[in-house]
Amino acid sequence: MLRRDSFDFTRIAAPWNLRFASVVPAGIARCGSADDVRTALLWAEANNVPLAIRSGGHSYAGFSTTAGLLIDVSPMSHVAFDGESGRARLGGGARNTDVHATFARLGRSITHGRCQGVGVAGLVLGGGVGFSQRLRGLTCDRLIETEIVTASGELLRCSAEENADLFWACRGGGGGNFGVNTSFTFDTFPVGVVTVFRLVWTSRLSDVLPALLDHLPAMPDRFGCKFLVDAGQAERLELLGQFVGTEGEVTALLAPLLRSARPAQQDMRTLPYWDAQDFLSEDDTPEYVHERSRYLYRIASAEGARTILDYLRRFPGTHAGANWKVFLAGGAVAKVAPDATAFVHRQALMLSSIELNWTADDDAATLARNESWLAEFHAAMQPHASAECYQNFIDPAETNYLRAYYGTNLERLVEIKRRYDPRNVFRFAQSIPLSL
Ligand SMILES: Cc1cc2nc3c(=O)[nH]c(=O)nc-3n(C[C@H](O)[C@H](O)[C@H](O)COP(=O)(O)OP(=O)(O)OC[C@H]3O[C@@H](n4cnc5c(N)ncnc54)[C@H](O)[C@@H]3O)c2cc1C
Structure with a gap:
């Protein structure tokens, strides 16, 4: 202690x-x-x-x-791999960086995020979005078993066969709700060579953004990407992605987009999978941030793209900036029924999110102006997106958060909560309650 x-x-x-x-x-x-x-x-x-x-x-x-x-639980960061079954058992405190270090030697992977410091526990319990998700499913889709210490101090093994209801809840029901997960066993997949790319546009975003929104959902499952548009007057859109295939195939797939406007920068490389993750990985420096997400179930109209660009141009400004971003969903994520695991947002085409950053140098008035802008922008996106939000982009300002995170799976999660944590030991401002 x-x-x-x-x-x-x-x-x-x-x-x-x-x-x-x-x-x-x-x-x-x-x-x-x-x-x-x-x-x-x-x-x-x-x-x-x-x-x-x-x-x-x-x-x-x-x-x-x-x-x-x-x-x-971060001291429990071990990763053990069984070559015969292809399964890996991770401690409840393992992070993306531990996954990277072990799996790079083995030529295997699970769906993981870009940020090395993110915990596998938080990631998998809330779903788990990554560049491999359209081909291999969410992080939680390859979870075979998890061990959890409940409020009474009992260690339960959860899988499709044992404590199946709690296993269901541990695949999308969100971290911190049912107990302390001390291990996660995953069915890993082999990785080979992939093509990764970063394209940056600095002009004509009113053409590029609707073209991306229209075009990306039709990409093959081997294509995973996110794109990000910076807030402010200077136009900047970055598309970052991974494709299980060749540079020639990626160039052909992106051709219609490149016709709408030529990128100012284009970097494409074919690399062994784990070297490619270095190219894709993001900085892990702690930040001041407020993230607000919405799932997109239909292709955002030209009007949706105008709303996004309009709000981004009206960003009041902080010392650290803001952006609007999209993670492409679909593929293997959508092949699982919304009630097969606690992760309900299966049929969404994309996950969108507004990220507001600031620093200790931004005063309270600046922060208040920027938070108002964020609230308005988030509200304006609802007609173009949906009321659903990603439980792993957990948002203290979301009012209808239980329905937004869990949709029609909420009632079942509440029942499971009552069964495994009847005294509500695991509670926080947005935890699953004992009743609705
Ligand atoms: C920089 C950054 C990048 C990100 N990138 C991605 C991404 O690529 N894909 C994606 O899907 N998400 C991403 N996220 C979101 C991320 O998945 C969530 O923030 C996740 O909850 C973080 O997990 P953690 O273990 O690091 O966090 P923590 O803060 O430790 O935990 C998150 C929640 O889970 C609970 N919890 C933690 N450990 C356990 C445990 N062992 N048992 C039970 N409950 C537990 C905590 O109490 C808390 O409620 C990112 C977040 C950040 C900040």
Whole structure:
């Protein structure tokens, strides 16, 4: 147990989103095993101390911070691979970086994100979006088994055969709701050579953006991408992606887009999968951020594209900027029924999100102006997108959040919550409640 005066406490206590860094735990239980987790949970309940669970610490809403006991599972970061079955067992505190380090040697993967510090626990429990999702499914789609310590201190194994209802909930029901997951077993897939690309447009975005929105959903499942449009007066759109195939095929697939306007920069490389992930990976430096997402179920109209560009141009401005981005969905994600796992947004074509960043140099008035802009922009997107939001882009400002994250799976999640956490030990501002 670390107390506030312990060595390294400040570093370990700090969340990724600096917006919540002022919430400092009274103590941190550094858990290296399911037994440690059980001891910490039972101690917190016996002493009536609030708790939060942390793996990678990347919750956008600071839901892995608490003024009480922080149950930190990051010491459980082992990854063990079984060559015969192709399955990998990861500790509940493994991060994307541990996946990268182990799987790069093995020529295997799971669907993972771009940011090295994100915890596999948070990622898989909320679904898990990555460049391989259209070919291989979400991170949660290849989960075979997970072990979880419940509020009573019991260690449960969950799979299609054992505690199947809790296993269902652990694939999209969101982190922190049912217990502390101490391991995850995945069915991995082999990886070879892929083509990765980054294209940047700095003009004619009113042509490029609708063309991308129209064109991308028809891409083959081997094509995964995200694109991002910067807020502000200077036009900038970046398309970043991965294709299981050749540069020639990517160029042919992108040809209609390139006809609408030529990019100012174009970088395309064919690389072994794990070298390609270095090209795609994103900076992990902690930030002040507010992220607000919406799923798109139909191709956003030309009017939708105008709304997006209009809001981006009217960005009030901070020291760190803002953007609107899209992750292409569909493919293998959509082949699973919305009620087959707790992840409900199966039929969406794309996941869109507005990201507002700032720094400690932005004063309260600047922040208030920018938050109003973000709220208006988010509301204006609803007619062009949907009321559904990604539970892993968890958003403290979302009002109808339970329905937005879980849709028609909400009632079943509430039933499962009552069964496994009847005293509501695992609660935070947007946790699944015991009743609706
Ligand atoms: C820079 C950045 C990049 C991202 N990129 C992607 C991406 O590419 N794809 C994507 O899908 N998402 C992405 N996300 C979102 C990410 O999936 C979520 O923020 C996720 O919840 C982070 O998990 P974590 O373990 O790092 O965070 P934490 O803050 O540790 O945990 C997130 C939630 O899960 C709970 N939790 C953590 N560990 C456990 C556990 N072992 N058992 C039970 N509950 C637990 C926490 O209490 C908290 O409520 C990104 C986020 C950031 C900040």
